[in-house]
Amino acid sequence: MTLLAEAAPEPLCYGTVVNEWICADYFRDRSDELTSATAEHLSITLGAVALGLVMAIPLAVMARRSKRLEGWVLSLSTGLYTIPSLALFPLLVPFTGITATTVVLGLALYSLTILVRNTLSGLRSVPDEVRESAVGNGYGPTRLLLQIELPLALPVVIAGLRVATVSTVALTTVGTLVSYGGLGNLLASGVKDDFKAQIFAASLLCVLLALVLDAVLVVVQRVLTPWSRAGS
Amino acid sequence: MIEDAFAYLLDGSNWSGSEGMLALLLQQLLLTATALAVACVLGLPIALWLGHLGRGGFLAVNISNIGRAVPTYAVLVLLSVSDAGPFGTAELGPYGRAGFATLFSLILFALPPIITNAYVGVREVDKDLVEASRGMGMHGVQVFREVELPLARPVIVTGVRLALVQVWATATIAALVEGPGLGKVIVAGFFNSNYGKGIAGAIVVAAVALLLEGASTFAERRSDPLRRATPSPRKVTVSSQRDDGREATGEPLIP
Numbered sequence: 001m002t003l004l005a006e007a008a009p010e011p012l013c014y015g016t017v018v019n020e021w022i023c024a025d026y027f028r029d030r031s032d033e034l035t036s037a038t039a040e041h042l043s044i045t046l047g048a049v050a051l052g053l054v055m056a057i058p059l060a061v062m063a064r065r066s067k068r069l070e071g072w073v074l075s076l077s078t079g080l081y082t083i084p085s086l087a088l089f090p091l092l093v094p095f096t097g098i099t100a101t102t103v104v105l106g107l108a109l110y111s112l113t114i115l116v117r118n119t120l121s122g123l124r125s126v127p128d129e130v131r132e133s134a135v136g137n138g139y140g141p142t143r144l145l146l147q148i149e150l151p152l153a154l155p156v157v158i159a160g161l162r163v164a165t166v167s168t169v170a171l172t173t174v175g176t177l178v179s180y181g182g183l184g185n186l187l188a189s190g191v192k193d194d195f196k197a198q199i200f201a202a203s204l205l206c207v208l209l210a211l212v213l214d215a216v217l218v219v220v221q222r223v224l225t226p227w228s229r230a231g232s
Numbered sequence: 233m234i235e236d237a238f239a240y241l242l243d244g245s246n247w248s249g250s251e252g253m254l255a256l257l258l259q260q261l262l263l264t265a266t267a268l269a270v271a272c273v274l275g276l277p278i279a280l281w282l283g284h285l286g287r288g289g290f291l292a293v294n295i296s297n298i299g300r301a302v303p304t305y306a307v308l309v310l311l312s313v314s315d316a317g318p319f320g321t322a323e324l325g326p327y328g329r330a331g332f333a334t335l336f337s338l339i340l341f342a343l344p345p346i347i348t349n350a351y352v353g354v355r356e357v358d359k360d361l362v363e364a365s366r367g368m369g370m371h372g373v374q375v376f377r378e379v380e381l382p383l384a385r386p387v388i389v390t391g392v393r394l395a396l397v398q399v400w401a402t403a404t405i406a407a408l409v410e411g412p413g414l415g416k417v418i419v420a421g422f423f424n425s426n427y428g429k430g431i432a433g434a435i436v437v438a439a440v441a442l443l444l445e446g447a448s449t450f451a452e453r454r455s456d457p458l459r460r461a462t463p464s465p466r467k468v469t470v471s472s473q474r475d476d477g478r479e480a481t482g483e484p485l486i487p
Contacts, residue, residue: 086415
């Protein structure tokens with residue numbers, strides 16, 4: 001008995017008898033599991049937001065051309081946003097299967113709502129004088145977009161990215177339906193086994209991840225748009 | 233998989249009975265209606281009052297940001313596993329297993345859009361109009377009832393509509409903690425590798441979500457005489473950009 005106890009010391013706050021919410025032993029013993037779940041969560045979130053941005057910019061540039069196109073693009077993305085995540089992932093499964101792609105694509109479609117809107121209003125916020133002087137200086141449409149309009153739209157685009165990123169971190173957990181939910185997988189197995197320390201740790205890490213990514217984007221904006229600080 | 237889903241939808245026996253899709257649909261609609269009503273009763277008075285006073289804006293706007301960062305799934309899990317008080321997986325009448333925990337989280341996630349929009353709606357009523365009505369001798373309550381409330385109504389109603397969509401989505405996720413509602417069909421299908429069933433459930437949930445959104449948008453238009461008279465100008469107020477570039481009110485919050 002003593003020998004056994006020495007060989008494998010019982011954790012103090014989780015196990016068959018004790019089941020505490022906050023448990024340092026859990027963080028120590030399961031750090032590998034926590035790290036890999038967080039890494040999966042992070043890569044799904046970043047993949048989704050990046051894919052969302054890659055889709056949103058051309059959509060916004062397109063929507064800018066006509067009122068009708070704008071109406072279509074905005075109502076399509078809003079309509080998609082109305083569909084609950086637990087229903088959107090299954091609807092993508094026939095096309096993408098039980099893979100991480102399903103979750104990344106679903107979350108990217110959600111992020112379109114905010115990203116298209118913000119990219120559009122960012123592009124609209126570029127003053128006409130700036131656009132005219134660029135054209136006067138010989139800028140063609142592509143260079144105008146890439147070198148003048150998009151950089152000036154950045155503050156508004158990044159504001160949208162922050163909102164999209166924070167909500168994507170939260171939504172990634174639902175990906176556990178197709179077993180790619182990052183920290184959501186820990187929540188799911190925590191519910192199944194009534195494992196409080198795991199549930200608490202996964203929830204906490206989820207919120208922390210959202211806060212950290214938000215802070216990173218604030219720093220990114222400061223670095224990329226030094227002029228917006230000079231004014232204020 | 234899609235054929236399986238339609239076969240499941242067309243089989244009448246999947247709709248009938250106490251665990252059939254019809255019963256689950258009604259249960260989820262009941263959950264949604266209850267949560268939305270409670271959230272309105274709790275959130276609207278305080279938010280409208282703060283908007284009228286012009287205080288507490290920091291809280292009213294930040295409550296949305298906090299709501300967005302907290303995963304609905306995590307809250308459902310925390311509440312349904314918790315053995316403190318009324319939470320946990322106990323049955324609650326027509327609301328089903330983990331009924332209280334589910335209702336509580338639905339209300340929690342319905343509050344941010346309701347509070348933010350009600351606050352911003354009242355707060356951003358043209359100050360000249362408020363001054364003018366005071367000048368005409370209206371007192372606080374009159375200004376609120378006769379001027380601020382009617383003008384803020386479209387924005388307030390938008391908040392309630394966003395909350396409705398949010399509540400419907402959260403109610404679906406409740407099934408992940410073996411809670412009530414239509415999500416059960418999706419979760420049961422996926423966890424038993426019966427993908428046709430899961431997709432069938434998802435089709436119903438998505439269709440009802442779009443119907444709710446469509447119906448509430450329609451009701452919103454109908455309830456606003458100004459918007460009916462002039463189709464677009466009101467929209468400008470609703471989606472006014474705040475200085476951080478984020479939309480103050482029209483911004484979606486749904487998982």
